[in-house]
Amino acid sequence: MLAETAAAVRGRPPLGPEPLEPVPHRVVGCRKETDDVTTLSLESLSGATPTFAPGQFNMLTAYGVGEAAISVSSSRREAGALRHTVRDVGPVSAALCRARLGDVVGVRGPFGKSWGVGEADLATGDVVVVAGGIGLAPLRGAIDELVHRPDADGGRVFVLTGARDPSQLIFGDDLEAWGRAGAVVAVTVDTAPRGWTGHVGLVTSLLGGIDCDPGTTTALICGPEIMMRFTAKALVDRGIDPRRIKLSMERNMQCGLGWCGHCQLGPYLLCRDGPVLPYGGDVARLMTERER
Amino acid sequence: MRTGGTATIDRHGLDLLIAALAEAGFDTKGPVVREGAIMPGAIRTSADLPVGVRDAQGPGHYRLEHSGDDRLFDWAVGPGSWNAEFFPPSQELWRSTSTGDITSHARPGPGSTRPLAIVGARPCELAALAVLDRVLLDGAVTDPDYAARRADAFVMVAECGTPAATCFCTSMGTGPAATGGFDLALTELDGGGQRYVVRVGSDRGAAFLEGVPHAGAVPTDLTARDRRLASAAAAIVRTVNSDRVAGLLADSIDHPHWDEIAERCLACGNCTMVCPTCFCSDVSDTTDLTGEVRRDRTWSSCFDLDHSYLHGGSVRVSVSSRYRQWLTHKLSTWWDQFDTSGCVGCGRCVAWCPVGIDLTEEVAVITADDGRAGPASGPLPATESESVSESGSAGGTP
Known part of the structure; x- marks a missing residue:
């Protein structure tokens, strides 16, 4: 009803920051992870750092170039700047990767559903984290909290990560730190140069080597869609409940607010209903349907 | 007079009503004939409305005709709709310096624009x-x-007495009578008397109606209104099974008919441009030599290849998948996302499709067998060996 709507709009509380206007942040750290992946540490010029949950994303603006959806790669256990790990795949991400210390980058967010770390279903039990390439970025903050769970009741954390080749592996220091903190960490590459002594093969090939308890396991997966599909399927085959397998899905995003329509995946607006979704239910089917 | 009350006015009363709205500070707009079509436009009197004009519509067909009388509302809908007034096809969102200091906002400030x-x-x-x-x-x-543009708008609805052959509002429960969302509802009565039954939808509507010459609606007026709307409803020929269509389409993702439609569909996006509920938009930045940054929001279409672009390529490459996205969103997944249908049965997509693809016909074909026809193309590979390198691409959430 128009009349009621108008009244309701007028009666709403103040909107706070304009939802479509980025908040300027200063680049206080740049770290080159690989030849085309850079981690930016950002601090709000106003000093206010927004709270986030691992798995959520921000819309980052490279002023004059555009805006792109980038996952937060900080851990809530780290004080200070907000991290984003960006792969140079287009004009906006290229501009973000070129940013220097002191440059200003716009931030809107955080948006979307998180991995749910800190919530009841991840407080105890085994957690299998599977990442492909830069898919480790949105999982970084989740793993960091999971390996430091206060009362995990014997629940273990398995971190399986893969990349095209050793030069594409990211967060090496973190992988070591998580291992020291008690996580089972396994790394694989699709192809290896001479001298590589680690595992070679798709990331799914690491699953056979872990002894997680299917009855208590929750899985968190992020990577290319096809990698997530085969990983989820393999985990289901091991007896893990499909509803306890969480994937971070990706589509084009231009607003983060459910208004631009680009991030649809069937019934979902991924910026609002995702990016993290359970594999069980619709998603398993949607992933097998062509061109969704 | 109260909400729900009725009265009658004549053409002179309508003119006074329009004048009173303008006098009260409203930007008065209505349907006007422009470039061979009925489009939203500025009006000062009822003479600016489509006087004595009818529309002939069919799949891929829209023509205006002169009726020879001086009736105002004997047409259905044109290509333009009122959504564009509240959600403009192209709009500047903000400007900033190159270091992010916002120098102008999109939102109209209080009093900066007339409602x-x-x-x-x-x-x-x-x-x-x-x-x-x-x-x-x-x-x-x-x-x-959107909220600012929408908040104070005054709406006088003209109930439909003369639907087009493309209309199917009766299936979607949106017409030909108005059920809400208006300040005043007008029904043009039969005959050449230039009389209108007016129903009050808000206190504000009542106030404006009381300010112009009007008469109480007598029972014969109300019967005439009901008869007019009933005959309009009876004249609507196209139908969609709105009770079942959402579920049936959700089960029809692999239906072979999507590929058949794609043989005809040009992926031109006309249907999305004329659809009054399509809301997809692109966001783009521009800058100039001064370093000023400007961000714009522009309507976009799920028929554009770029709509589903993800690093490396588009998700929906085939026309079949893009048509399927559009139709299943409108009639099925819109319910999941917004708890309403995305289709109001206005028939614009049918009339303005250059090849005359008729949504109602396509839906009927796809849902005829409860969506259980064999798949058009096989499901995605079930074995890993058919896949490509899995860890190579950018991955990750957005």
Whole structure:
């Protein structure tokens, strides 16, 4: 009803920051992870750092170039700047990767559903984290909290990560730190140069080597869609409940607010209903349907 | 007079009503004939409305005809709808310095623009605005620009006496009578008397109606109105099984008919441009030599290849998948996302499709066998060996 709507709009509380206007942040750290992946540490010029949950994303603006959806790669256990790990795949991400210390980058967010770390279903039990390439970025903050769970009741954390080749592996220091903190960490590459002594093969090939308890396991997966599909399927085959397998899905995003329509995946607006979704239910089917 | 009350006015009363709205500070707009079509436009008197004009519509067909009388609302809908007044096809969102200091906002400030008064919106168009409200007002965050444009608008709806052959509002429950969302509802009565039954939809509507010469609606007036609307409903030939279509389409993703439609569909996006509920938009930045940054929001279409672009390529490459996205979103997944249908049955997509693809016919074919026809193309590979390198691409959430 128009009349009621108008009244309701007028009666709403103040909107706070304009939802479509980025908040300027200063680049206080740049770290080159690989030849085309850079981690930016950002601090709000106003000093206010927004709270986030691992798995959520921000819309980052490279002023004059555009805006792109980038996952937060900080851990809530780290004080200070907000991290984003960006792969140079287009004009906006290229501009973000070129940013220097002191440059200003716009931030809107955080948006979307998180991995749910800190919530009841991840407080105890085994957690299998599977990442492909830069898919480790949105999982970084989740793993960091999971390996430091206060009362995990014997629940273990398995971190399986893969990349095209050793030069594409990211967060090496973190992988070591998580291992020291008690996580089972396994790394694989699709192809290896001479001298590589680690595992070679798709990331799914690491699953056979872990002894997680299917009855208590929750899985968190992020990577290319096809990698997530085969990983989820393999985990289901091991007896893990499909509803306890969480994937971070990706589509084009231009607003983060459910208004631009680009991030649809069937019934979902991924910026609002995702990016993290359970594999069980619709998603398993949607992933097998062509061109969704 | 109260909400729900009725009266009658004549053409002179209508003119005075339009003048009173303008006098009160409203920007008065209504349907006008422009470039061979009925489009939203500025009006000062009822003479600016489509006087003595009818529309002949069919799949891929729209023509205006002179009726020889001086009736105002004997047409259905044109290509333009009122959504564009509240959600403009192209709009500047903000400007900033190169270091992010916002120098101008999109949102109209208080008193910076005159509120809109629409004279002669169709019931299906009000239903479309209610659908857009779900998207832009009722989510976790409200679009401040849309809200500001929408907040004070005055709406006078013209109930439909003369539907087009492309209309199917009766299936979608949005017409030909208006059920809400208006300040005043007009029904043009039969004959050459130039009389209109007016129903009051808000206190504000009542105040404006009381300010112009009007008479109480006698029972014969109300019967004439009901008869007119009943005959309009009976004249509507196209149908969609709105009770079952959402579920049937959800089960028809692999139906072979999507590929058959794609043989005809040009992926031109006309249907999305004329649809009063389509809300997809692109966001783009521009800059100039001064370093000033400007961000714009522009309507976009799910028929564009770029709509589903993800690093490396588009998700929906085939025309078949893009048509399927559009139709299943409208009639099925819109329910999942916004708890309403995305289709109001206005028939614009049927009339303005250059090859005359008729949504109602395509839906009937796809849902005829309850969506259980064999798949058009096989499911995706079930074995890993058929896949490509899995860890190579960018991955990750957005």
